[in-house]
Amino acid sequence: MQTYPLTRDLVLMGGGHAHALLLRMWGMDPLPGVRVTVVNPGPVAPYTGMLPGHIAGHYRRDEMMIDLVALARFAGARVILDRVEGIDRAAGRVHLAGRGPVAYDLASIDIGIxxxxxxxxxxxxxxxxxxxxxxxxxxxxxxxxxxxxxxxxxxxxxxxxxxxxxxxxxxxxxxxxxxxxxxxxxxxxxxxxxxxxxxxxxxxxxxxxxxxxxxxxxxxxxxxxxxxxxxxxxxxxxxxxxxxxxxRPQGWLAETGLALHEGFVAVGPTLQSSDPAIFAAGDCAHLTHAPRPKAGVFAVREAPILSHNLRVALSEQGRMRNYQPQRDYxxxxxxxxxxxxxxxxxxxxxxxxxxxxxxxxxxxxxxxxxAYPQMAQPALPSPAAAGLAEALGPKPLCGGCGAKVGAADLARALASLPAPRNPAVLTGPGDDAAVIAQGTGYEVLTTDHLRAFTADHGLMARITALHAMGDIWAMGAAPVAALAQITLPRMSERLQAETLREIMAVAATTFREAGADIVGGHTSIGAELTIGFTVTGWAERVIAKGGARVGDVLVLTKPLGTGTLLAAEMAGTALPGGLLGEAVAGAFASMTSSPALAAAILREGATALTDVTGFGLAGHLMEICEASGTAATLSLAEIPLLPGAAALAALGVASTLAPANRAALIGRIAAPTTPEAALLFDPQTAGGFLAALPAARADSTMAALLHAGIPAARIGTVTEGPPRITAR
Structure with missing residues (x-):
């Protein structure tokens, strides 16, 4: 949780060696009040020194890659997986290829060659x-x-x-x-x-x-x-x-107006460019006071100087140091x-x-x-109320749907709410969305918000928008309008404005892609970033959860594992035989993939439809079974999983909500004790759809989904019996 208000923005363009070392130093000794952003096209950055050994077969790929996602988490920085394509120095913004610009007070360039x-x-x-x-x-x-x-x-x-x-x-x-x-x-x-x-x-x-x-x-x-x-x-x-x-330097540098030498950013002894607010290091920089060939050794030795000088400029205290490279190395x-x-x-x-x-x-x-040093956690106060340690739990609270209240507790809380008195309101407490009869059709109304699990608030905005629209699509409706509810952490007025601009720009684009508009909203200041949307939709026919019939085929449109991967990233867990940052980037890609086309295909023939979110696949399938008066059988081998999810589940990694999801189904699910079965209880954020399809339509619907590039899979069947799930 953020301790001090944010007042300054530092943007690091590129994940080169100098920036990687700078981020590690920053994690050991952060400067209060600074928001650090690192922009890089991919979640990992290769270490040049080991490349020949990798080509020769002496090193595995993961041994030579720096995981920027894990590094950014340690440094308390946000990582934006995008490509820089320009700088607007007058406005103080960095332009990205995939979304709107990011503001900076100070910036540093380490983008290689x-x-x-x-x-x-x-x-x-x-x-x-x-x-x-x-x-x-x-x-x-x-x-x-x-x-x-x-x-x-x-x-x-x-x-x-x-x-x-x-x-x-x-x-x-x-x-x-x-x-x-x-x-x-x-x-x-x-x-x-x-x-x-x-x-x-x-x-x-x-x-x-x-x-x-x-x-x-x-x-x-x-x-x-x-x-x-x-x-x-x-x-x-x-x-x-x-x-x-x-x-060769990257071509966009020529459009920045910075002084260049043969296309490379010209810097002086302090590693500042001709614009004092922009620094540069590594191969993309040219040392005007001491020209040297392009070599990784200089980037590594520039890192401490770059770190010190950025801190001086950000705090406006102290004196900058000069970098003098060795004559030979x-x-x-x-x-x-x-x-x-x-x-x-x-x-x-x-x-x-x-x-x-x-x-x-x-x-x-x-x-x-x-592996990064574990920062000391504050000790519990003593004395304290009974149960405080148990309420805190053994690990940090997850974000996204992993931070939601468990199904059993939620059901108890809603049990005393009265049924709707207005005959136009067709659903009651506990449904994913309200359905209101309007003339010959139906208005569908839902709301959702997410506690941030990444410091990239633009990414959070898109994921939350898609997540909030999930219930609209799952009921066979099309989104129409949305209201935003945003809680910002404490920061200066300028940073508030820039943060809101980023969030709303991404959100507006996401809703516009879905045919909806943001028409207003509400903001507040709180302890941490939370983004939510209230969404209305329109349907000519509502698809409920209670229409599944015995013999229907169960189809899932997105792989499982987002909760486990996000929990591992928060805890800094190593991924056996792989790079956690790449697996997390895969989860981000899945969450930011719009399910609108999948919804359009499924609503033509689905007998029951829901989105898979906080209660996990098993929990949401049980909702279909209870509403339809049926049972279900799942084939674990057919359920798609995000890369890395099963390996992490095998280590016991799970979201904070997973135990509650499992407990809610005790006695109603039969499943082996395997990592794949554990992921049935994994809370999903912006997950896919779970649909029951008549067997006669399953082949044609699956063909349409796959032709549209949707990673759908047949995962089971609806069976006769009381509500119960059997996973084999």
Whole structure:
């Protein structure tokens, strides 16, 4: 929970090494009153030092990736998974590709570089760039998996990076049983121009040892699907064409009005650009006072200076420090076979122990992002009322639907409410939405709100809007209008205005996509961010939960697991064999996917329909069974799950609402003790629809859902008997 009001916005553009280290430092010692935002296209960022080892097969992908979602949680920052495409310096806003702008008081740029070669014909369609690293790593794994007997690889650029990746590629393919043909092209007359003579000789010998063909003075002019054409007319066969040639800045920097050097942001000793409110670090920056080649070592050593200077600027206290890069640095170049060549000041060493040394350095760096220190929690007061510790529970309260009251407690609370007296009101307390008869149709009215589970309030706005409209769609209605209810944490008036602007812009777009409008609302200041919407809809025919018939097919339109994944992210739980940030990003993608099309398809033939939300799949299926006077059978193997959800459930990870969901069905559900069965009780936020379909219509409806790109699945059948669920 936020302790102090927010007064300043710091936006970090990119998840490069300098920003990653800065976020870790920030988590250890945050500056009160600052809202930190990191914007990055993906939930993870690769560590460059381990890339050649990954290409060679020595490191798993997850071992070289920094989980930005987990890092942002530790730092108390919001992470926005989007791409920066511009800066409006006059308005103090960063423009994003996928949504409205984000405001800043101070900003920092650490977006890396690209090794794309757009001037070469065919490159965009058939070439792979070593930078950004994430896309290259994925493309390489897919290529290795093809299992070609004689894979042909052409690498453009014979600098240190090109040589290192050529050696790694040859080693990996040979270890896989292939007979690789790796060709390294250098357009200049000499390979490895920025390394000492001794190290150059050692690396050239490694190329010869691995059978890598080096061609200097060779310039590629066209990349085809299976070949690289050179300016002399020669054509080289290539199954995988990689560019490591040069370094290119991102194009949008040219539109910022900042002083640039060859397209890179020009910064002085304090790492400030020509605009004092914008800093830059890493490969995207050019040190005007001490120009250096592009290398990760400089980004790492810039991080403490960047962190200190941003804190000085944000607090308006203290003096900034200057960054003075070292004149030369130790280059440890891996050779693919767990060997390395060292170069500094022209001295050269080559030995396996150098690889082990490099491996220890790289693993020590990544260990800083593998587990974060646990911040001390305040002790319970003493004395205190009986039951205080039990009411607090063993873990933090989940957000989203995981923060809702359990089904049993809710039923007891609503039991004493009187039935509606107005004959036009067709539903009573406990229904998901009110249905009001209006002429020849029906008005459907519902309200929902969510306690924030992510600091990205734009993301929360879209998820909450879709979640609130779920009950409208589930009753066969179309959304018409919405009122917003927003509780903001304490912050300055300017930050209040910017936060509301972001929330309402995303919400308005989401409702407009659904054919509805926001017509007003209410705001207040509270302890934490909460977003809610009251929504009205219109239906010519209302689909209730009580129409399921024996023999109907049960269909689910979204995978389960959002509650478990969000609980794991809040607790900082490691995902076995994977990256939790990517799994959480998958959950976000599922939650932000509009179910409007699925609802339109299902309402044509569903006998019963509901959205799967806080009470979990089992709880909402039981509502259908109770209302219809039927039982149900589920096939656990057919129920779609979000990636990572089952692995986390196997560790015992669960939302705070899951135990109440399970308890509400004691004696009415039979299921094995498995992770997949545990997810039947997982509370879903902006979940999918659960529909009962006549068997005769199931095939055509499923075909329509799948054709529309909806990940629907048949998960069971409606059976005869008293309300009860059997999961096998």
């Amino acid at each position: 690209s090794s794309e070669l757009p001037e070469i014909a065919g490159y965009a369609a058939h070439g792979v760039s070593a930078k950004p690293l994430g896309g290259y790593a994925a493309a390489w794994e897919a290529f290795v998996a093809r299992g070609l007997a004689v894979p042909r690889v052409v690498i453009l650029g014979a600098g240190i990076g090109g040589v290192e990746l050529a050696l790694a590629s040859a080693h990996r393919l040979r270890a896989a049983g292939a007979r690789p043909e790796v060709t390294l092209l250098e357009r200049e007359a000499t390979a490895l121009p920025h390394i000492g003579a001794g190290a150059r000789r050692a690396l050239l010998a490694e190329l010869a040892r691995e059978g890598v063909r080096l061609m200097t003075g060779a310039r590629a002019v066209r990349i085809a699907a299976g070949a690289v054409e050179l300016d002399g007319g020669q054509s080289l066969p290539s199954d995988f064409t990689l560019s490591v040639a040069g370094s 130790l280059k440890l170049v891996s050779t693919g076979r767990r060997n390395a060549v060292a170069d500094k000041f022209g001295l050269r060493l080559s030995h396996p122990w150098l690889w082990r040394w490099k491996d220890r350095i790289d693993r020590r760096f990544m260990a800083m992002f593998a």
